[in-house]
Amino acid sequence: xxxxxxxxxxxxxxxxxxxxxxxxxxxxxxxxxxxxxxxxxxxxxxxxxxxxxxxxxxxxxxxxxxxxxxxxxxxxxxxxxxxxxxxxxxxxxxxxxxxxxxxxxxxxxxx
Amino acid sequence: xxxxxxxxxxxxxxxxxxxxxxxxxxxxxxxxxxxxxxxxxxxxxxxxxxxxxxxxxxxxxxxxxxxxxxxxxxxxxxxxxxxxxxxxxxxxxxxxxxxxxxxxxxxxxxxxxxxx
Numbered sequence: 001x002x003x004x005x006x007x008x009x010x011x012x013x014x015x016x017x018x019x020x021x022x023x024x025x026x027x028x029x030x031x032x033x034x035x036x037x038x039x040x041x042x043x044x045x046x047x048x049x050x051x052x053x054x055x056x057x058x059x060x061x062x063x064x065x066x067x068x069x070x071x072x073x074x075x076x077x078x079x080x081x082x083x084x085x086x087x088x089x090x091x092x093x094x095x096x097x098x099x100x101x102x103x104x105x106x107x108x109x110x111x
Numbered sequence: 112x113x114x115x116x117x118x119x120x121x122x123x124x125x126x127x128x129x130x131x132x133x134x135x136x137x138x139x140x141x142x143x144x145x146x147x148x149x150x151x152x153x154x155x156x157x158x159x160x161x162x163x164x165x166x167x168x169x170x171x172x173x174x175x176x177x178x179x180x181x182x183x184x185x186x187x188x189x190x191x192x193x194x195x196x197x198x199x200x201x202x203x204x205x206x207x208x209x210x211x212x213x214x215x216x217x218x219x220x221x222x223x224x225x226x227x
Contacts, residue, residue: 031213042115042202042217050212058214090156096213100146102156 002026006091006103013081013110021076021106023091029101031094032074033058034066036087037105043090049074081110113138113207115218123224124193131178132188132221134203140164143207145186146215147177150200159201162186190223198225 007022025032030051035043045058049068063085065077074093078085091103114137124130136145147159162170162177170177178187190197200222204215 033212033214035217040220040222042117042219043204043215044217045214048212048214056212088154092156092215094213099158099161100215105154107154 004091004093004101004103006089006106008106009104010107011109013078013108015081015083015110017081018077018079019081019108021078021089021091021108023074023076023103024072025074025091025093025101026072027093027095027101028071029093029095030071031096032068033092034064034074034076035090035092036060036085037090038087046076046089078108083110086110113140113143113205113216115203115205115216117203117218117221119221120219121222121224123226124190124197125226126195127192129189129191130193130223132190132201132203132223134186134188134218136184136186136203136205138184138205138207140207143205145177145179146204146206147175147186147188148202148204149197150202150220151196152199156202160188193225195225195227198223 004025033048034046047066049055089106094100116135143164145162149157160172160175174191176189200220202220203218
């Protein structure tokens, strides 16, 4: 049982480049989330999904896009990377009434 | 809107002593859940303890207990007998039932440093 798997673990991007952060869960959880964590700060919600085909914006969605074509996968897309997107990104999931499972995070640096 | 406030950016505690990390919250929901997570320097989020708003007893998990004062909207984490391995960031988070996405709202965190 792998839980929530995020790839890559580390990435350096140049300003203006694009990339997709991958997130996969094998627990059949309906709810999935993307958070970002800036240094010394708490986690802020970027996007979330309540099920396949349904996504919605969180607190800080600008500069990001998501899709949820399957229950298992919830990729996060950065189209035009900016230095302000330098952060650690966490994917998480839950069944709804239970606890949350977090991925190990992706450390992204935009230079 | 939900809000979590952690007013202690950093704290020191002597090894083997108890420490309380503060958390206050604001919500209009009647039903909600409060979570504490530990984030060591390696970066992963480790679940510690959960308290439901209708739970009559304060939650306990080993050396962790949650001092839940509903009227004051506070959910402080108490760590007994601190160990060097407790040095980490600690986050308080809340899930509100009025929130269709079941998402967690996090506080800004408290960095705990345990002194030998």
